[in-house]
Amino acid sequence: MGALGRIYRISFLAVIGGALFGFDISSMSAIISTQPYLCQFNERGLDAKGRCLGPSATTQGGITAAMPGGSFVGALVSGWLSDRFGRKRSILIGSLFWILGSILVCASVNIPMLIVGRFVNGFSVGICSAQVPVYLTEIAPPSVRGRLVGLQQWAITWGIFVMYLICYGCAFVEGSGAFRIPWALQMLPAIGLFGGLLREPESPRWLLKKGRETEAQNTLALLHSNGDTTSHFVSTELHQIKTAVSQEQEHADANWSEVFAPTMINRTLIGIFTQVWSQLTGMNVMMYYITYVFTMAGIDDVLGSSAIGFSLNVVMTVPALLWLDVWGRRPPLLIGSALMCVFLTVNAVLLAVFSRTPQPGEFTSASESMAISGAPAKAVIASTCLFVASYAPTWGPVSWVYPPELFPLRLRSKAVALATSANWAFNFALAYFVPVAFENITWKTYVIFAVFCAVMHLHVFFFFPETANKNLEEVAEIFDGEQDGAIKYIGTPAWKTRNDRHARIIRDFMSSDESDIAAGQAKASEAV
Known part of the structure; x- marks a missing residue:
C-alpha cells in the first residue's frame, strides 16, 4: 500500500468517531415520533384515538439535549486526554465510552436511564469529535488535509443515513x-473503530512533543514516503516540527489561560465561532427534528421521506471531499451562509403565510404546531432539502477542518477541545430550545436562524483568514500582528489572505533532488 493510501486507510478508520454522532442524530430523529418510543417514555397519557402522546416538549428537549450535554464535557476533557495519552489513544478511550453508553440506552426502561445513557454517548462523541480532526490534521500532508479532515463530516452524514435506514x-x-435494536446495533462501529485504530501509528507531532524523535521520524516516513526516512518531505517536515516543538518547550506545559492570551485570542475566537456558527445555521436541529417538519407538511410516510434529506446530506458532502482543498476555507463558508439564509427565510415566509393551527388530535407532538398543505407544503420540503444541500459541502466539513489548522502544536489539542465544546454547548441549547420554539413561536424559529446566517456571513468575511494549503507551522505567520500591513493582535486582514494551492503541491511533490522541481511542477498542474 502506498503512503497516501495508508493515510486514507487511517483516516477512514478514525472518522468512524464522527459517524457515532450521526448515528445519534438519526436514531433520535427517526424514533421520537414512533408509538413504541412514545409509549415506553410516555408522560402525557393517550389521545382520543388511544395513541401514546409521549414525553412533553420540554422533556423531549432534555432527552435530546443530554447527548450534546455529554459531548460538551467530553470535548473539554479530550484536550487533557490527548496531551497526556496521545491523539490516537484519546479516540480509543472515546470508543469505549460509546459502547458503554449504547448499552445503557438500549436497556433504558425510563426517562432518567435514557438521559444518562445519552449523556455517556455524548461524552464519547465529545472526545472523538474534538480529537479526530486533530489527529488527522497532524498526519495529513497539507495538499490533502482538508479532504482528509472533511471525511469527519462525511462520516457523520453516513452515520445519519445508515442508522436512519436501520430505524426505518x-x-x-x-x-x-x-x-432497542437500533440502539444496540450502534455499538458495532465503535467496536470496529477500537479494533482497527489500535494498530495504527500515533501523531508524529505528539511523539516529537514527548521527545520520541526516532518514532516520530519513522511515523512520518511510514505515512508520507513508504518508510524512506531520507526523503525530502520527511526531513523538511521533521525539521519544521522540531523547530516548533523546541520553541514551545521553552515554556511550561500549555495551560488554558494561554488560549486567551492577547496574541492568541483572535485565533481562539475564530475557532470557537466556527463551531458555534455551524450549530446556529440550524442544520443539526433540522436533522434532529426533520420528522416534525415533514409531518407538518402533510407527508404520510415520514420515515421514508426523511431518508431523502439524509441521503442528500451524504451525496452533497462529496464535492467538498473532492475540491475543498481547491476551494479553500473562506469561499465555502461565505457561500454556504448566504444560501442557508435564503432558504431559511423562504421557509419562514411560507409557514407564516400559508400554515394553519392544527386541529386537536391531528398531530401527536405539541412541537408540530403548524399544518401546511398543497403547493406551499411542497415548497417547504424543497426549501428544506436545498438548505441541507447548501450546508453539506460548506459549513459541514469546513467546521471540522478549520479549527485544527489555526493553532500551534503546543495549544492545538486544548484550543480545538475548547472550540468543539462550544459546538456541543450550543447543540445542547438548541436541542432543548427547538421543540419549545416550534411549540411557542412556530415559524419565527426559522427567522432566528436566518438572522444567524446573515451575521455569520459578515463575521467570516472580516475575520476568518484563508488557511488552506499552508503548513501547520506556517499558519502562525497569518496571525503575526507585527508584520507590515498586519493589524495588531489580528494579523493579516482576512479578506487579503489567499489559497495558493499550486505552490503547495509543488512543495509536496518535490524530492530532495532539486532537479526534480520540474517534475513536481508538472504533478502540481495535474493535481490542481
Missing part, C-alpha cells in the same frame, strides 16, 4: 424492539 426497517418491529 425496525419501525415495523412490534414493541420496544423498534428502538
Whole structure:
C-alpha cells in the first residue's frame, strides 16, 4: 500500500468517531415520533384515538439535549486526554465510552436511564469529535488535509443515513424492539473503530512533543514516503516540527489561560465561532427534528421521506471531499451562509403565510404546531432539502477542518477541545430550545436562524483568514500582528489572505533532488 493510501486507510478508520454522532442524530430523529418510543417514555397519557402522546416538549428537549450535554464535557476533557495519552489513544478511550453508553440506552426502561445513557454517548462523541480532526490534521500532508479532515463530516452524514435506514426497517418491529435494536446495533462501529485504530501509528507531532524523535521520524516516513526516512518531505517536515516543538518547550506545559492570551485570542475566537456558527445555521436541529417538519407538511410516510434529506446530506458532502482543498476555507463558508439564509427565510415566509393551527388530535407532538398543505407544503420540503444541500459541502466539513489548522502544536489539542465544546454547548441549547420554539413561536424559529446566517456571513468575511494549503507551522505567520500591513493582535486582514494551492503541491511533490522541481511542477498542474 502506498503512503497516501495508508493515510486514507487511517483516516477512514478514525472518522468512524464522527459517524457515532450521526448515528445519534438519526436514531433520535427517526424514533421520537414512533408509538413504541412514545409509549415506553410516555408522560402525557393517550389521545382520543388511544395513541401514546409521549414525553412533553420540554422533556423531549432534555432527552435530546443530554447527548450534546455529554459531548460538551467530553470535548473539554479530550484536550487533557490527548496531551497526556496521545491523539490516537484519546479516540480509543472515546470508543469505549460509546459502547458503554449504547448499552445503557438500549436497556433504558425510563426517562432518567435514557438521559444518562445519552449523556455517556455524548461524552464519547465529545472526545472523538474534538480529537479526530486533530489527529488527522497532524498526519495529513497539507495538499490533502482538508479532504482528509472533511471525511469527519462525511462520516457523520453516513452515520445519519445508515442508522436512519436501520430505524426505518425496525419501525415495523412490534414493541420496544423498534428502538432497542437500533440502539444496540450502534455499538458495532465503535467496536470496529477500537479494533482497527489500535494498530495504527500515533501523531508524529505528539511523539516529537514527548521527545520520541526516532518514532516520530519513522511515523512520518511510514505515512508520507513508504518508510524512506531520507526523503525530502520527511526531513523538511521533521525539521519544521522540531523547530516548533523546541520553541514551545521553552515554556511550561500549555495551560488554558494561554488560549486567551492577547496574541492568541483572535485565533481562539475564530475557532470557537466556527463551531458555534455551524450549530446556529440550524442544520443539526433540522436533522434532529426533520420528522416534525415533514409531518407538518402533510407527508404520510415520514420515515421514508426523511431518508431523502439524509441521503442528500451524504451525496452533497462529496464535492467538498473532492475540491475543498481547491476551494479553500473562506469561499465555502461565505457561500454556504448566504444560501442557508435564503432558504431559511423562504421557509419562514411560507409557514407564516400559508400554515394553519392544527386541529386537536391531528398531530401527536405539541412541537408540530403548524399544518401546511398543497403547493406551499411542497415548497417547504424543497426549501428544506436545498438548505441541507447548501450546508453539506460548506459549513459541514469546513467546521471540522478549520479549527485544527489555526493553532500551534503546543495549544492545538486544548484550543480545538475548547472550540468543539462550544459546538456541543450550543447543540445542547438548541436541542432543548427547538421543540419549545416550534411549540411557542412556530415559524419565527426559522427567522432566528436566518438572522444567524446573515451575521455569520459578515463575521467570516472580516475575520476568518484563508488557511488552506499552508503548513501547520506556517499558519502562525497569518496571525503575526507585527508584520507590515498586519493589524495588531489580528494579523493579516482576512479578506487579503489567499489559497495558493499550486505552490503547495509543488512543495509536496518535490524530492530532495532539486532537479526534480520540474517534475513536481508538472504533478502540481495535474493535481490542481
